[in-house]
Amino acid sequence: MPTHYHFDIHKAAIEKYSDLPRWEKIARSTAYAIANQDVLIEPFDKIIGRTYYANEKPVEKRDPDFDFWKLIWQTVDEKIPQYSGFAKYHLVLHGSVGHIAWDWNRILKHGTIDLRERLENGLIRFRGDAKAEEFFSGALIMLDALDAWNDKHVTALEQMGKTEEAEICRRVPRYPARSFREALQSFYMQHNVIMKEAPFGGNSPGRLDYYLWPFLERDLKAGVCTLEEAEELIEELFLRIDERIHCDDGWGETIVVGGTHPNGTSAVNPLSYIMIRAHMKSNNTHPLLYPRIPADCPQDFIDLCAKYVKDGQNRAQLVSDPAIMAALTKNGVSDTDAANYYCGGCMEVGIQGATSDLLFSGWHNIPKILELCITGGKSLTDGAVIRGRDFRSLLDFETFEEFYHYFISESDYFLTLSLKYLDFVSEILDNVRPLYLVSALIDDCIARGRAMHAGGARYHDYGAAILGIPNAADSLYAIKRAIFEDKICSKEELMDALSKNFEGYEALRKKLLALPKYGQEHEEADALANRLSVDLVRSYRAYVNRFGGTSKFILLTFVWVPEAGAELGATPDGRLAGVPVAQSITPQSMSMTKGITAAINSCTTQPFDLFAGGASSMWDLDPSWASEAVIKGLFTSFFEQGGQMFQGNTTDVEELIKAQQNPEAYPHLIVRVGGYSARFVWLNKALQNDVINRYRHKS
Secondary structure (H helix, E strand, O other): OOOOHHHHHHHHHOOOOOOOHHHHHHHHHHHHHHHHHOOOOOOOOOOOOOOOOOOOOOOOOOHHHOHOOOOHHHHHHHHHHOOHHHOOOOOOOOOOOOOOOOHHHHHHHHHHHHHHHHHHHHHHHHHOOOOHHHHHHHHHHHHHHHHHHHHHHHHHHHHHHHHHHHHHHHHOOOOOOOHHHHHHHHHHHHHHHHHHOOOOOOOOEEEEHHHHHHHHHHHHHHHHOOOOHHHHHHHHHHHHHHHHOOOOOHHOOOOEEEOOOOOOOOOHHHHHHHHHHHHOOOOOOOEEEEEEEEEOOOOHHHHHHHHHHHHHOOEEEEHHHHHHHHHHHHHHOOEEEEEEEEEEEOOOEEOOOOOOOOOOOOOOHHHHHHHHHOOOOOOOOOEEEEEOOOOEEEHHHEEEEEEEHHHHHHHHHHHHHHHHHHHHHHHHHHHHOOOOHHHHHHOOOOHHHHOOHHHOEOOEEEEEEOOOHHHHHHHHHHHHHHHHHOOOHHHHHHHHHOOOOOOOOOOHHHHHHOOOOOOOOHHHHHHHHHHHHHHHHHHHHOOOOOOOOEEEEEEEOOOOOOHHHOOOOOOOOOOOOOOOOOOOOOOOOOOOOOHHHHHHHOOOOOHHHHHHOOOOOOOEOOOOOOHHHHHHHHHHHHHHHOOOEEEEOOOOOOHHHHHHHHHHHHHOEEEEOOEEEHHHHOOOOHHHHHHHHHEEEEO
């Protein structure tokens, strides 16, 4: 009989724990659902602990204390009544949670027995502090559930006669792991349990090779394990991760391999290579696996990364340690913590075991804000006038500088309002989704006696995806040249052309398309794109949240490129209504007319040192040209110039078109969407078309 985790939570909350205080009802109901999960073991399993997210029993009766999104929107509608109207067009954040990586290495090194002792000592140290007592008691309840579910596996293994696996599970995760096999088992058992407490896509293992390598290194020296045996275990672990969430490509549990030690030297180790090779053998979208390229990266690791981009079925995203660590330290992260960064479920950058889980909280449609500043608040897609904010229009400004500053001030209003909203979200999450066990593995929650959203996390930072900066930059430059400098058209003519999607204005559109753009290595156009990013980042960095945390730009596009484009009418750069926006900080497809070298040179004029949440870029390559040598030259050049993240597709466009027309014949085809990879035939038509229509760079 399959486990019905969410059903069991609500059943327990309503039937067993309804009279308890809310914090305890949440902790005990969650623990009950975890401890009562089915034990699923196949005779051939070496990694123990199967769980599945599909085919859950419907929850017909829900306990209201678990409906945190309803509470959030009730609070927002009360305190910011205009917010929902703004959210319709993604001027502000809708909000989301998750994308966190906790310090599970503590359990590998010290076991849950040590964590239990630290929690019990916390109860003593903070006696009389009700909030702290709730946190420590809740974490102990969850720890009991972890141990109980693990012990059920020990019993089942003994009954099956799997004595070796039973002995391993009897020891870990309760006690410190002594071997690579025990470390893998300790990791996976706690990972399953915590992913039940925090069942949100994007929650990630993080630095798997980094934390596991000391155990394998010790085994290799002792002669109790070989690299070949280790690779088989890693392959099984990756299969186990995939089968749990196989049906949801966007779930995104990310592993980063390689990277840098706190002393600045390369952390690339044999497990880094093993994990990339193991991932390349499979045809699965889980886990996501991103190599971190350190400053002193071994040449053969760089070569393997080039092969991964070319032959890894469009699943690679390469990450530059020097660029990202520089951005983190410039934005207030210590050198030691910066070396321990991870990429969350899409690519956003956090500090493993130190960052709370509002770092990935939705997205802003920046070109839509610009559209409303041009039209005076009228949406070109549906004719609606935005209520709750009095907009001026392009007609009200005599100079480009005046108009530009107005647009930045409006962007600042919506960005800041979104961060105020996240303060409400954080406060509500503390009350109705405390995540006690996760918080116990986040610095500095135990030391402060607080869960992550009660002020415990070392970095209580917010973040969101900022979409369409290249589109907004090209449009602003077109306004500057066409209206205020070259007098190509009047303000009225441009506004009328946009409202009619350039119908009857074909000649004007050609002139606008011919203007220089970001991505063509044009100094002035690139400088304006840089200026725009700097000014938008300034709005985020100026906001200090309720626990003194900062806010970070995350530059990715995920599945939102078509949606953001569909929200936009025609734009001053000559783009037609409905065309998808640019991928992250990558120049628009229509702007990359001078080749990939020019496009990369433009892209790397961006202020990457300010993008502390991570900035991805998408470079789709014609497979007839994209040899390993070419790919290696591209990403190493990109990183040398300060770029942070390199990704792209190398699948032939004709094959994508065939797959769209005949999906049954292409179940294997995986594409890079933007922050994650997905089976092409599982994507909706709009996303498929976006992947097909992106500019393909060639010789």
